[in-house]
Amino acid sequence: MWDYTDKVKEHFINPRNVGEVEKPSGVGEVGSLACGDALKLSIKVNEEGIITDARFKTFGCASAIASSSALTEMIKGMKLEDAEKITNEDIANFLGGLPKEKMHCSVMGREALEAAIANYRGVFLPMAEGEVVCECFGVTDLEIIRAIRESDLRSVEEITNFTKAGGGCGKCHDRLREILQQTVAGLEVEPKKVQKEQRMTTLQKIKKIEEVLEREIKPTLKKDGGDIELIDVDGDFVTVSLRGACAGCQSSRTTLKVYVEKKLRELVSDALIVEEGK
Amino acid sequence: MNCGSDKVIYMDNNATTRVAPEVVDAMMPFLTDCYGNPSSMHTFGGQVGRAINEARAAIAELIGADPEEIVFTSCGTESDSTAILSALQTYPEKRHVVTTRVEHPAVKNLCENLDGLTGHKHRITRLPVEADGTLSMDQYRESLGEDTAIVSVMWANNETGVIFPVEEMAAIARERGILFHTDAVQAVGKIPINLKDSCIDFLSISGHKLHAPKGIGVLYIRKGTPFIPFLNGGHQEHGRRGGTENVASIVGLGEACRLAAAKMTEENTRVRALRDKLETGLLTKIPRALLNGHKTERLPNTANISFEYVEGEAILLHMNRYQICASSGSACTSGSLEPSHVLRAMGVPFTAAHGSIRFSLSIYNSEAEVDFVLDKMPAIIENLRAMSPFWSEANK
Numbered sequence: 001m002w003d004y005t006d007k008v009k010e011h012f013i014n015p016r017n018v019g020e021v022e023k024p025s026g027v028g029e030v031g032s033l034a035c036g037d038a039l040k041l042s043i044k045v046n047e048e049g050i051i052t053d054a055r056f057k058t059f060g061c062a063s064a065i066a067s068s069s070a071l072t073e074m075i076k077g078m079k080l081e082d083a084e085k086i087t088n089e090d091i092a093n094f095l096g097g098l099p100k101e102k103m104h105c106s107v108m109g110r111e112a113l114e115a116a117i118a119n120y121r122g123v124f125l126p127m128a129e130g131e132v133v134c135e136c137f138g139v140t141d142l143e144i145i146r147a148i149r150e151s152d153l154r155s156v157e158e159i160t161n162f163t164k165a166g167g168g169c170g171k172c173h174d175r176l177r178e179i180l181q182q183t184v185a186g187l188e189v190e191p192k193k194v195q196k197e198q199r200m201t202t203l204q205k206i207k208k209i210e211e212v213l214e215r216e217i218k219p220t221l222k223k224d225g226g227d228i229e230l231i232d233v234d235g236d237f238v239t240v241s242l243r244g245a246c247a248g249c250q251s252s253r254t255t256l257k258v259y260v261e262k263k264l265r266e267l268v269s270d271a272l273i274v275e276e277g278k
Numbered sequence: 279m280n281c282g283s284d285k286v287i288y289m290d291n292n293a294t295t296r297v298a299p300e301v302v303d304a305m306m307p308f309l310t311d312c313y314g315n316p317s318s319m320h321t322f323g324g325q326v327g328r329a330i331n332e333a334r335a336a337i338a339e340l341i342g343a344d345p346e347e348i349v350f351t352s353c354g355t356e357s358d359s360t361a362i363l364s365a366l367q368t369y370p371e372k373r374h375v376v377t378t379r380v381e382h383p384a385v386k387n388l389c390e391n392l393d394g395l396t397g398h399k400h401r402i403t404r405l406p407v408e409a410d411g412t413l414s415m416d417q418y419r420e421s422l423g424e425d426t427a428i429v430s431v432m433w434a435n436n437e438t439g440v441i442f443p444v445e446e447m448a449a450i451a452r453e454r455g456i457l458f459h460t461d462a463v464q465a466v467g468k469i470p471i472n473l474k475d476s477c478i479d480f481l482s483i484s485g486h487k488l489h490a491p492k493g494i495g496v497l498y499i500r501k502g503t504p505f506i507p508f509l510n511g512g513h514q515e516h517g518r519r520g521g522t523e524n525v526a527s528i529v530g531l532g533e534a535c536r537l538a539a540a541k542m543t544e545e546n547t548r549v550r551a552l553r554d555k556l557e558t559g560l561l562t563k564i565p566r567a568l569l570n571g572h573k574t575e576r577l578p579n580t581a582n583i584s585f586e587y588v589e590g591e592a593i594l595l596h597m598n599r600y601q602i603c604a605s606s607g608s609a610c611t612s613g614s615l616e617p618s619h620v621l622r623a624m625g626v627p628f629t630a631a632h633g634s635i636r637f638s639l640s641i642y643n644s645e646a647e648v649d650f651v652l653d654k655m656p657a658i659i660e661n662l663r664a665m666s667p668f669w670s671e672a673n674k
Contacts, residue, residue: 002591009595012592012595013596013599015665018664018665029667033587033628033629033632033668034628036589036608036609036616036617036628036632037589038667038668039667040667057665057666057667057670058665058666058667059587059588059589059665059666059667059668060589060592061589061590061591061592061608062591062592062595064589065592065665136616167616168616
């Protein structure tokens with residue numbers, strides 16, 4: 001028998017917020033019948049970006065139900081940008097901890113929340129992409145790498161506890177070990193390496209490029225009174241427009257190739273070619 | 279420590295059983311006063327040896343064997359390993375084992391690890407089962423080859439209670455000069471067994487499955503069957519299993535076998551009727567509930583029922599609140615992440631495999647208990663289904 005905390009038992013016996021939000025702002029569905037657990041989370045978001053209601057339907061064991069119940073309690077009344085920061089560890093901690101073999105239940109909660117927020121924003125989640133490593137549970141390398149990093153996993157067994165990967169036929173254990181070694185090594189040497197290699201849809205690529213522009217490139221250009229805007233992404237061709245001081249700058253072409261393109265290639269994809277739009 | 283056994287409704291007898299009060303009484307002298315070593319020369323120890331032989335005779339009687347054919351082990355798993363590894367050592371040129379896809383891990387995992395254990399490459403045939411959990415005899419016949427050392431097929435399945443025709447299968451193996459082992463831990467004490475005229479060479483028994491304590495097992499070895507011991511040591515069990523005898527448990531198992539023989543009719547009438555009432559009640563009261571396993575070719579005490587679109591661990595924990603004890607084939611209860619290999623081998627769909635509950639009764643269950651369970655189960659399933667995202671989908 002599992003050693004569940006009183007709080008897990010209490011949330012399992014008296015789950016909060018069971019059901020579906022009427023006219024939801026966003027819905028996140030993760031898991032499947034085949035996998036043995038699934039969670040459908042629906043949220044209502046008001047104009048201020050606050051989650052005013054959250055409800056769940058869960059198929060799964062006691063810790064899956066308790067994690068879902070805990071998640072809805074945690075996010076109700078929360079700003080979206082705060083809710084986004086919730087990790088699976090937060091969910092587990094809310095419940096006073098979960099047995100290590102059950103950590104994947106808290107991961108399912110976090111994934112459903114991400115999916116619901118993405119659905120609200122109308123964006124496609126990159127998590128579904130990547131190479132499927134565990135055929136039994138349909139877990140991709142990206143999900144595994146993320147779990148290794150976020151929860152500081154150090155063994156194949158821990159990967160299974162958190163993501164379910166490797167919990168079926170066991171054929172992927174060697175590959176999991178490889179990913180584990182690479183990720184752990186990568187953490188010390190080159191943290192972005194694996195992310196860069198991911199295959200992306202155009203939509204994901206746009207999202208990623210926007211992110212990098214916002215986070216990395218714009219702040220740097222702004223220091224010199226310049227700015228940049230994304231105009232179009234067509235395959236690997238990225239069209240941008242330089243604004244502000246950059247617009248008439250003699251060295252704008254150099255900025256574009258040496259700085260912007262280099263940065264995007266480094267953080268998004270090697271294949272990108274950046275051009276300035278008219 | 280008080281576990282409150284008087285309060286629980288115990289329907290998990292295929293997992294383990296209550297030690298019968300008569301068994302405890304029979305054992306007590308050997309845990310207190312009669313502590314002599316049966317191998318000793320003095321009367322103080324020698325009388326203990328006599329008690330062991332009486333137990334051996336009672337066990338042999340229950341399964342229609344000769345007392346000399348009974349070897350005491352520590353558990354069913356040891357008995358299984360002993361039989362299979364003995365056969366492979368006896369016929370080093372034969373490297374093929376026939377078994378089924380629904381064996382208990384004691385046999386299943388041993389077969390998976392044979393190469394590593396023996397240092398030789400083996401071929402393992404795992405016979406598939408039909409949707410009702412039964413075996414195809416044609417496939418069985420075809421699987422046997424010149425290089426088959428041993429067949430190991432359970433008498434009755436622990437999860438579904440489905441009974442295999444092991445006597446017929448053993449006869450077929452005998453014709454081909456192949457040894458036959460059966461893991462009968464779920465069958466012994468529940469259904470009549472008579473090995474006298476059978477072709478079964480090895481048979482495993484586990485004490486705690488028939489109201490004896492945990493930590494005692496038996497390997498039946500047919501007279502004349504070639505045998506190489508698993509545990510080497512002293513001359514106990516005529517050199518077939520080293521190690522000082524677990525005297526109290528052996529005596530307890532002897533008493534448990536006497537009781538089982540006396541209660542065999544009750545097991546197959548009253549307990550069967552209780553099981554049938556429980557099963558029929560659940561299948562009629564609860565929509566989309568399915569029976570796993572053959573309707574009649576089954577142990578009288580076992581009912582394995584799937585409740586679609588809900589998960590077994592959640593069901594069990596709600597049952598636990600009413601102190602109802604049962605088991606599930608769901609992934610979450612097994613510690614692995616996949617549902618029962620038995621249900622998967624039967625092709626039970628995922629909608630049902632995760633929500634399977636095994637009720638296994640014993641002579642200690644009452645009709646009032648069955649009524650109580652029938653009263654509580656529908657609401658438990660209904661509540662969980664109300665929470666399941668698939669239930670509303672399925673009923674659209």
